[in-house]
Amino acid sequence: MNDPTTWEFNALGTSWGVALGRSVPDDLKSAITAELDRIDLMWSRFRDDSTVAEMATTTGRFPIPSSDQPVIDLHRTLYEVTGGMVTPMVGQTLDDAGYDSTYSLRPAEVIAAVPLWDDVLAGWQGELDVVRPVLIDIGATGKGFAVDRVAQLVREHGFDEFLVDGSGDIRSGDHPHRIGLEHPTDPTKAIGTVVIENNAICASAGNRRAWADWHHIVDPRSGGPTREVLATWAIAEDTMTADGLATALFFTSPQKLLSHFDFDYVVVRANGTVEHSHARELELFL
Template sequence: MSRLPTVERPLRPMLGVMRPEVWAFPATGATWSILSRAPLPRRARRSVMALVEGFEGVWSRFRADSLISRAADGRLGSGPIRLELPEGSGAMLDLYDRLHVATGGRIDPLVGADLVALGYDPACTFTVHAGSMTGPGPRARGRWGALARHEGDALILDRPALVDVGAIGKGFLADLVGALLLESGVEDFVIDASGDVLVHADGPVRIGLEDPAVSTDGADSARAVGVVEIARGAVAGSGISRRAWGDGLHHILDGLTGRPSARVTAAWAIAETCALADGLSTALFLTAPGELAASGLRFECAILSADGSAEVSRGLPGSLFTA
């Protein structure tokens, strides 16, 4: 299983008096963990790992054998290319459509080509291609909705193109894992998908918001800059201190320019599903929260800006700490 260079963990579940069982496992190039009141049944664990493997076999751009990798390098033809995706995949693509429109095109799954050009390639070389910071960017690789579109669970590419679902995919997979646990009879759990947290508990769970200025790969040494509490729903966070490899180079790109966003340093979103929270935590780097809310998206959020200011939505179930 391919590994990403760092693990983004701007969230930390703290279950208080609940003494949870913890099962950790590799997924999406990071370490996930599921906290539950009792050990997960062996059958449920096997089902989770099969789900993860199936998801990565379709969507991982770090695996040469994945469906999207084969579609990107021409192994599935020169186009049009029709990808028949697993049942339910259309829900994730629908959410990408909504965020693409809500952000004016700044959320775009076709930024995979830009990430590769900037050095965040499957081999993690971090070698910036010549001209990638000044070249044509989106005009060369095409845009979501034009080059790529979907019909239900089928994705159609006019020509080979690299699709990157990093803005939503991890949260969407966490939702799938949560649904699987419920089907297995597990009612109280927290899924910590390495920065995206899905909570289904009978009482509030406290989740720390990690300070992006001091975070390190040793997760236990990070300090929190805030806390939220939820019993049902999801919290997701994104920050530029993780998956960063040079001056101004990080994994959160503006789909209109193909360049890293510079306005925000960290953002957290609270929403009904982990997929939506995941997508919004990225969208908040690119679009003002009021504009996202005006599009009909429902969420709460906290944002740390590059100028040192902070913004918290009125209904946030928690707060950022103040000096």
């Protein structure tokens, strides 16, 4: 976003932009900062004082803020729909692979296997009942959830026309915005554009967080990175859902996901094929 009235800042380990078409008020900035700090303290696996860090070392019951319950609910739905392929239990695997709190990017000799959900959590409604210490990673939906929380604060402060960009997880208010779809192997190019208005778009690609022979999208069956899909985009009513579906498309066909969710999509596969729906004003340069 190059609008001079865009507030640009860093949070949750990445870059953000909030555009209102005018300067962002200080009280809104404060509210956004406080909410993102709260989310980070609850869910970050990159800090040793987070609730997630505590769950990685001890069992017990950990309350889930009511505002955050949808994150776990969506993760569970995606877990079931994808046959366990989209799971928040990948944290230790990613940590061992080098995507850790210090961003060492050096894989360990032994990489932890991804545990089954029901082997580590006895319950997840209102609280996480941890029966075996587990390093949770909500990366499949977490940033999208945070974008939605920011968008909610923007509306609560009286702004209906806005664009919230959490490092590529984007939600639009009551005004259309044309979004470019970054080429999965050349970030200087786009493979197309799409218009969003009162909805959201999220992308996922193995080239964005890649190191050694790894990237951040792990196949729980092999304990290694996925290989068959290069990049995905999902367009949905809210950013959290779009974020989760962008990850799910690495493992599950769009048709199967469409039986559970209402969304549009673009999938670029490693064999060069492209599969897409017919979203509003979706233009692909193929």
